[in-house]
Amino acid sequence: MIRQDSPSPAVARLRRTRRLMTLLFASTTAACLVVLATVAIRIDAGSRRSGLDHEVGSRAVGLSRAVWFDAGTLHLEPLREDELARGAQVSAVLQAIPGESPSVRNVAPGRSALPGQDRLDQVWQRVLEEQDTVLLSAPSSEGGRLRWAAAPVWDGDRIGAAVLVGTELARSERDHDVLVRWLALGCTALVCCAAAVGHLLSGRAMRPALRGLGQQEQFLAEAAHELRTPLATLRLVVERGGSSDEALRLVDRLSRLVTGLLARARMEAGAQRVDLVPLRLDQLVETTVEELPDHESVTVSSEPVVVLGDPDLLAQAVRNLVENAQRHGGPAGSPVEVTVTPGLVAVRDHGAGVPLADRERVFARGVTGASGTTSGTGTASGTGAASGTGAGLAIARWVAELHHGTARLADAPGGGLLAELRLPTDPARASSSSSSHEGRGTVGA
Structure with missing residues (x-):
């Protein structure tokens, strides 16, 4: 059965494409903003650290120049009046006799603001090794995180x-965190705006496609109505006029052909979708053959087979294969054998067959048989007027591919041609095929 629920598969695909374009637009914008925000955050962190280091380093160097040694005595009196000392959050003077740990003098605001003695020993050793101002991060005894600068004071030719000088990192980190939060909020707002703009632009870009799909759907619906109505009227006229059964068969065949071609056009345009349901393939084939006008020459041998499929489409494919075999498989009334086994419908005729090189070509659209020595597909070795429409086998293969199966021709044992319609019997695979075709609408033949 063919479902015609709204929206159609083509419209659903366009809507998915629009959502994908919106997501892509927003993702690209988000990626660019994340890169820019990361660069800004790193630059800000580095700038703040450099500024902090410059501040404490300059203060420590300035204070180191305010004190001096005189005959081995360190004079710290200037620190009591120095603006640099009063403006420092934490300051102290380390003094040591060579080979001993440094002692702490002139601590402000208190000893607990300094690092532990082990860390002070490390600072002193670095000053002795580098003989220049050193910078490091170390916690105070109270647990606060500070940035420290230690500047040497020379006593002659040695560092005495x-x-x-120390300053807290918390204030700088708080300012940095505020920047990070504002960047996060700003980037989120910009991504939302980008998604909205992308959704709007993609919608405007797809309006012509949606209008085209609507017009195509309307045309196909009108074509279906306009073609079926005169065919139904023609059949009534033929019946009332007492025309031959052959005329009725031709009208019925034309009606089925028009219905199949319109269904195929609607599905390939995405206006309809196929709905695969569990069905008895053997019963479907038997019923389809019984409905053929010349079913007396067709014998069916089957065993119970269950597949997932569209009953109307499968019936059309089987009908096309059998009618091709009847029409081109030898003289009128020549026997045709149909065999149904798990996953396979085989139709055998007793015609001249098809050359190996032409067995794929005959499945193409518009390829018709010719008068002369014909085979089970309507393909002839001679030349002459074309017979048929060239759509029967093309539709059969299209139906097979729509069901995730195949259609092919092979030599029949003992002569003749074997047309095979293979369908998957694995329910999981068939279900996967159903989901796939609902998304795509159809698989072209």
Whole structure:
């Protein structure tokens, strides 16, 4: 059965494409903003750290120049009046005799604001090794995180002391965190705006396609109505006029052909979708053959087979294969054998067959048989007027591919041609095929 629920598969695909374009637009914008925000955050963190280091380093160097040694005595009196000392959050002077741990003098605001003695020893050793101002991060004894600068004070040709200045990292980190939060909020707002703009632009870009799909759907619906109505009227006229059964068969065949071609056009245009349901393939084939006008020459051998499929489409494919075999498989009334086994419908005729090189070509649209020595597909070795419409086998293969199966021709044992319609019997695979075709609408033949 063919479902015609709204929206059609083509419209659903366009809507999915629109959502994908919106997501892509927003993702691209988000990626660019994340890169820019990351660069800004790193630059800000580095700038703040450099500024902090410059501040404490300059203060420590300035204070180290305010004190001096005189005959081995360190004079710290200037620190009591120095603006740099009063403006420092934490300051101290480390003094040591060579080979001993440094002692702490002139601590402000208190000893607990300094790092532990082990860390002070490390600072002193770095000053002695580098003989220049050193910078490091170390916690105070109270647990606060501070940035420290230690500048050496020279006593002749040796370092006799070091001025230690510290400043808290918390204030700078709080300002940095505020920047990060504002960047996160700004980027989120910009991504939302980008998604809205992308959704709007993709919708405007797809309006012509949606209008085209609507017009195509309307045309196909009108074509279906306009073609079926005169065919139904023609059949009534033929019946009332007492025309031959052959005329009725031709009208019925034309009606089925028009219905199949319109269904195929609607599905390939995405206006309809196929709905695969569990069905008895053997019963479907038997019923389809019984409905043929010349079913007396067709014998069916089957065993119970269950597949997932569209009953109308499968019936059309089987009908096309059998009618081709009847029409081109030898003289009128020549026997045709149909065999149904798990996953396979085989139609055998007793005609001249099809050359191996032409067995794929005959499944193409518009390829018709010719008068002369014909085979079970309507393909002839001679030349002459074309017979048939060239759509029967093309539709059969299209139906097979729509059901995730195949259609092919092979030599029949003992002569003749074997047309095979293979369908998957694995329910999981068939279900996967059903989902796939609902998304795509159809698989072209």
